[in-house]
Each structure stands twice: as C-alpha cells, then as structure tokens.
Amino acid sequence: QQQVKQSPQSLIVQKGGISIINCAYENTAFDYFPWYQQFPGKGPALLIAIRPDVSEKKEGRFTISFNKSAKQFSLHIMDSQPGDSATYFCAASPASGGSYIPTFGRGTSLIVHP
Amino acid sequence: NAGVTQTPKFQVLKTGQSMTLQCAQDMNHEYMSWYRQDPGMGLRLIHYSVGAGITDQGEVPNGYNVSRSTTEDFPLRLLSAAPSQTSVYFCASSRPNRGDNSPLHFGNGTRLTVT
Numbered sequence: 001q002q003q004v005k006q007s008p009q010s011l012i013v014q015k016g017g018i019s020i021i022n023c024a025y026e027n028t029a030f031d032y033f034p035w036y037q038q039f040p041g042k043g044p045a046l047l048i049a050i051r052p053d054v055s056e057k058k059e060g061r062f063t064i065s066f067n068k069s070a071k072q073f074s075l076h077i078m079d080s081q082p083g084d085s086a087t088y089f090c091a092a093s094p095a096s097g098g099s100y101i102p103t104f105g106r107g108t109s110l111i112v113h114p
Numbered sequence: 115n116a117g118v119t120q121t122p123k124f125q126v127l128k129t130g131q132s133m134t135l136q137c138a139q140d141m142n143h144e145y146m147s148w149y150r151q152d153p154g155m156g157l158r159l160i161h162y163s164v165g166a167g168i169t170d171q172g173e174v175p176n177g178y179n180v181s182r183s184t185t186e187d188f189p190l191r192l193l194s195a196a197p198s199q200t201s202v203y204f205c206a207s208s209r210p211n212r213g214d215n216s217p218l219h220f221g222n223g224t225r226l227t228v229t
Contacts, residue, residue: 009154024148043118043220044157067182086127089157093216101147102218106156 003027004092006105014113019077021108026071027074030092034102035064035075038087047088048075080112115224116140120221127195127228135190135224137205143219145208146188150201153222157204162180163188195228202226 013019019072023033031052036044048055050064050073057064063076077084087109093102121136139146147162150204158171163182177199179191188207192199206218 006156032216036218036220040221043206043222044218045220046217049217065119101159101162104157 003103004105006089006090006108008108009106010022010109010111011078012111012113015080015082017080017112019075019080019110019112021075021088021090021110022072023074023092023105024070024072025092025103026100027092027094027103028071029094030103032065032067032093032102034091035071036089036091038067038089039106040086044087044089075108080110082114085110085112117220118138118205118207119221120203120224122224123222125224125226126191127226129195129197129228131195133192133195135192135203135205135226137188137190137221138186139188139205139207140186141207141209141219142185143207143209144185146182147172147186147218148178148180148190148204149204149206150199151204152201160203161211195226197228200226200228206229 034049035047037047038044048059048062052068061078066073067089087107089107090105118139144165148160149157160178161180165211166185169180189229200221204223205221208218
C-alpha cells in the first residue's frame with residue numbers, strides 16, 4: 001500500500017507564481033518529513049525538512065506547512081523560477097526507534113515557464 | 115569530499131547477463147540503501163544495510179543481491195538481468211537517528227538498459 005500519497009503528479013506554473021505540492025501519510029509513527037529535489041540526470045538532494053513539533057518551516061522561497069491532525073504536509077515554492085523546474089519528492093520516516101527507512105511519495109514533476 | 119559515488123553511469127545488458135553496480139560513500143554513514151526509479155513509480159527501495167555485515171530486503175528485492183563487507187561500499191548485483199530491470203538505480207546513505215541530520219545523501223545514479 002502507498003503510505004505516502006503525493007499530488008499532483010505534474011505541475012506547470014508561470015515564473016513568479018506559487019507552486020504547491022501536497023503529501024498525505026498514514027503511519028502515525030512518522031516524525032521526520034523531508035522534501036527532496038531532483039534535477040535531470042542527478043540524484044535527489046535534500047531541500048527542506050520538518051518535524052511535527054512545528055507547523056511551518058521556511059527556508060528562503062521554500063516553505064513546508066505541516067498539519068499533524070490531518071496527517072498532511074505540503075511544499076510551497078514562492079516566486080517560482082525556471083531554475084526550480086525539477087522533480088520533487090516528499091518522504092516520511094520515524095526518527096527514532098531503530099526503523100529510519102524513509103517512505104517516499106511518487107514525485108511531482110514541476111515545470112516553471114519563463 | 116566526494117559523498118556517494120556510483121559507477122558506472124550507464125550500462126546496457128542483454129537478458130540473462132549479470133553485473134554489479136558499485137556504490138561507495140566517504141561520509142562514514144552507517145545506513146546505505148539502493149533504490150530504483152521508474153516513471154510514475156517514484157523511488158522504490160530494493161535493499162538496505164544498517165551497517166557492515168547487515169543487509170535486509172526492501173520493497174522490490176527480487177532479482178537483486180547485496181553485501182556490505184565494509185562501511186564504505188554497498189554493491190548491488192543483478193543475478194540474471196531481465197528487461198523489467200531497465201531503470202535508473204540510486205544508492206543513498208545516511209546517519210540514522212541523528213535528529214535533523216537524518217536525510218539521505220544520494221549518488222547520481224546508474225541508468226541501466228536490459229535488451
């Protein structure tokens with residue numbers, strides 16, 4: 001079963017717009033939620049991460065919003081730029097207890113038109 | 115600091131051939147793993163290791179073997195390649211249970227085509 005559901009599968013926005021990618025999870029043991037960014041021909045790389053003790057984390061133009069009761073989290077990219085065009089993966093894992101294997105969403109292909 | 119290094123970058127195999135995808139990391143990470151990436155399927159875990167001498171199966175282990183004789187290296191072996199194994203393979207490592215320092219560090223992948 002898909003423990004982390006990511007949507008949309010693809011997203012096209014204009015330069016300067018806001019890109020929003022959503023993820024939902026089922027396992028209440030998850031307590032570490034990273035987002036990875038992947039450019040063509042490269043491996044994914046950590047973009048930003050959040051723990052459930054905060055509802056929002058911002059790093060530059062990238063913000064994670066977290067809703068623990070709804071078991072949902074989302075990535076917002078403000079003032080989207082063509083250089084943000086990439087595939088984005090959300091993930092979730094328990095940060096303790098010995099089982100730290102992350103579960104990934106299926107990815108969102110973002111295209112930002114100039 | 116090279117991070118996670120994967121070789122080769124590209125490989126073409128015929129059905130039934132075997133090969134080993136190499137992965138090495140220089141960050142002294144205990145946890146290493148192999149993923150395959152297919153369109154629309156995201157990243158699927160093949161095998162993982164929590165330390166030298168310890169390996170376990172992930173979501174899609176069939177047709178693949180791994181071993182972890184050192185902390186640095188985690189090779190992935192395809193025993194008898196099949197067209198269904200055509201994919202992009204990523205190796206990743208991390209230092210688990212280290213608070214916010216738990217993200218995965220990925221290599222740049224091996225693109226494998228099986229004909």
